[in-house]
Amino acid sequence: MTGPSGSVLVLTNPQDVTTDLVLRILAGRRVPVARLDPGTDLHRGAALTATYRTGDQRGTLRTPSRELDLTEVRSVWTRRPSPFDGPPELDGEESRFAASQSLWGVGGILASLPGAHYVNHPWNNRAAEHKPAQLAAAQRGGLPVPSTLITNDPEEAREFASGQAGGVVYKPLWNTPYKVDGRARQVWVREVLPHEITAAVAVCPHLFQAKVEKAYDVRLTAVGNRMFAVRIDSPDLDWRRRQSMMECTPIAVPDRVGRSVSAYLAAFRLVFGAFDFAVTAAGDWYFLECNPNGQWAWQPDSVTDSIARAVADRLQQGPEA
Structure with a gap:
């Protein structure tokens, strides 16, 4: 497969082994790739510069091993970059300030590369x-969705649960990190009976859904x-x-x-x-x-390989994809 020139920029953390499946394919095709974890690498010797003038935009990414002209990036793969943190030598308000400036500065630069093809664009992600937006889009696109209630009203929640003949399930609206006694816990989708819905629902919105x-x-x-x-x-x-x-x-x-x-x-x-x-x-x-931005390398080898090649194709084609 042929495609435009220029590098593929991959934004992810060092522990993301799924990325390696795609990078091996691109290496076999001799597609140049730069890998960056912007949340941490800029504290470890990498430097990012962007200039904006009337009719002109330029940028450079320098790492200990290479220099990349950001105007020549053909594709950006937003995989699993680390959160933006402050430099390790800072703490408190200074660290939070630096982390915020990195998010809005570095994040903004890398999300605005001229002519680059994004898989996916971080703001679209x-x-x-x-x-709630997912359910609305699925409905508009013609996909059946289970009857769903999102509320912080316990009475509404109990009434909804009582009205579903097949039962209801609870699922979190976001996979928020959660610890009990210092140990990480996962909030799984689980079935809920009406009498189990307590006043605690009022603390924040909860998603209840008819069990399929x-x-x-x-x-x-x-x-x-x-x-x-x-x-x-x-x-x-x-x-x-x-x-x-x-x-x-x-x-x-x-x-x-x-x-x-x-x-x-x-x-x-x-x-x-x-x-x-x-x-x-x-x-x-x-x-x-x-x-x-879901994980996919856990599937059968034939499916995983097909997905990896499809992602590699998109990245290699760049704006022509």
């Missing part, structure tokens, strides 16, 4: 991470108009809880679902999306959520 009587789950990974889906059979309501217990099998994507997924991506201006569906015995695919 952020807009697409809000679950599913035959199996589906993870659909979309890279542009290329879609890769696996059927997930798991003993758990939330298959992420014990991934060692689940079975994944490649599955075809119905045309109607594929069209709706394409419409969803267009609504958020996304190139990549990891969609979760609950599929009923009748074959109805109920949209649950879409992670615009």
Whole structure:
């Protein structure tokens, strides 16, 4: 495959092994790649400069091993960069100030490279991470969604739960880091009975959703108009809880679902999306959520390899993709 010249800029942390799958493919194609973790590398010898003048924009990224002209970047892959932190030698207000300036300065520069193709653009990622917006976009695109209530009113929540014949589940609106006695805990999707809904709901919005009587789950990974889906059979309501217990099998994507997924991506201006569906015995695919930057290397090798090549294709093609 041929494509435009220029480097691919990959923004991710050093522990992101999924990135390596794509970088090996690009290396085999002799596509130049620069890897940067902007939240930490600028405290470890990297330097970023941008200039803006009437009719002209320029920028340079210097690392201990190379210098990159930012006007010649063909693609930017926003994978899993570390949060912007202040330099380790600072603390308190000074550290918070430096971290904020890095977010708005470095983040703004790297999100505004002229002519670069983004997979995905970080601002589009952020807009697409809000679950209420996801549900609204899925509905507009023609995807069935389970009846859902988002509220901080305990009475509304109990009334909703009582009205769902098949039961309801609770899921967090955001995967917020959570610790109990200093140990990290995960908040899983779980079934909730009406009497279990207490006044604590008033503390913040909660998402309650009608439980889908599913035959199996589906993870659909979309890279542009290329879609890769696996059927997930798991003993758990939330298959992420014990991934060692689940079975994944490649599955075809119905045309109607594929069209709706394409419409969803267009609504958020996304190139990549990891969609979760609950599929009923009748074959109805109920949209649950879409992670615009979801993990995908845990799937069967054939599917993982296909996704890696699809991502590499987009990055290599750059603005022509």
